[in-house]
Amino acid sequence: MPNRPNQTSTARGSKETPITGPEGLVGVFNTLADQHDQVAALFEQLESQPESRAILWPQIRRELVSHEHSEVRELYPVLRQFEETRALADHHDEEARALDALIARLDATDFQSDDWTDLFDELVETVTHHAKDEEEAKIFPTAQRVIGETRAVELDAKVLATKQKLMESH
Numbered sequence: 253m254p255n256r257p258n259q260t261s262t263a264r265g266s267k268e269t270p271i272t273g274p275e276g277l278v279g280v281f282n283t284l285a286d287q288h289d290q291v292a293a294l295f296e297q298l299e300s301q302p303e304s305r306a307i308l309w310p311q312i313r314r315e316l317v318s319h320e321h322s323e324v325r326e327l328y329p330v331l332r333q334f335e336e337t338r339a340l341a342d343h344h345d346e347e348a349r350a351l352d353a354l355i356a357r358l359d360a361t362d363f364q365s366d367d368w369t370d371l372f373d374e375l376v377e378t379v380t381h382h383a384k385d386e387e388e389a390k391i392f393p394t395a396q397r398v399i400g401e402t403r404a405v406e407l408d409a410k411v412l413a414t415k416q417k418l419m420e421s422h
C-alpha cells in the first residue's frame with residue numbers, strides 16, 4: 253500500500269484536504285501562512301512594477317492591515333490565555349503596532365519620492381521578518397501545539413470573517 257501522504261502538487265493554502273502546510277500547520281495557522289505568501293508575491297509585483305504603485309499599494313495595504321488586525325483581534329487574545337504563548341502574543345502585538353506606524357508613514361509620503369521607496373523597502377523587511385517569526389521562529393507551530401489542531405481549525409473561519417470585514421473598511 254502506498255505510504256505517502258495524499259499531498260497534491262498545489263501550493264500551500266489549497267483548500268483541498270488535507271489542509272496541512274509543509275510545516276505541518278493546519279487551520280488558521282495554515283491560512284495565515286498562506287496570506288504571508290500572497291503578500292510576499294504582491295511585494296515582488298510592486299518592486300518589479302514601480303509605475304503601478306498607485307494601484308498596487310492600496311491593495312497591499314488592505315491585505316496587510318486586514319491580515320494583521322484580524323490576527324491581533326481573533327488569534328493572539330487566544331494565545332494570551334496560555335502561559336507558554338503569552339509573551340509571544342505581547343511581542344507580536346508590539347510588532348503589529350510598529351507595522352501600523354510604518355504604514356501610516358507610507359500613507360503620508362509621496363509615491364514618487366525616494367523616501368517612499370526607502371520606507372517601502374523597510375516595510376518589506378519588517379513584514380518578512382515578522383512572517384518568519386510567526387512561521388519559522390515557531391510562534392505558529394508552538395501556538396498550534398498549545399491550542400490544539402481542533403481549535404486551530406475552528407479559529408480559521410473566525411479570523412477569515414474578521415479579515416473580510418476589515419478588507420471592506422480599509
Ligand SMILES: [Fe+2]
Pocket residue numbers: 320323344348382386
Ligand atoms: Fe502577525
Ligand SMILES: [Fe+2]
Pocket residue numbers: 284288319320323383386
Ligand atoms: Fe501574520
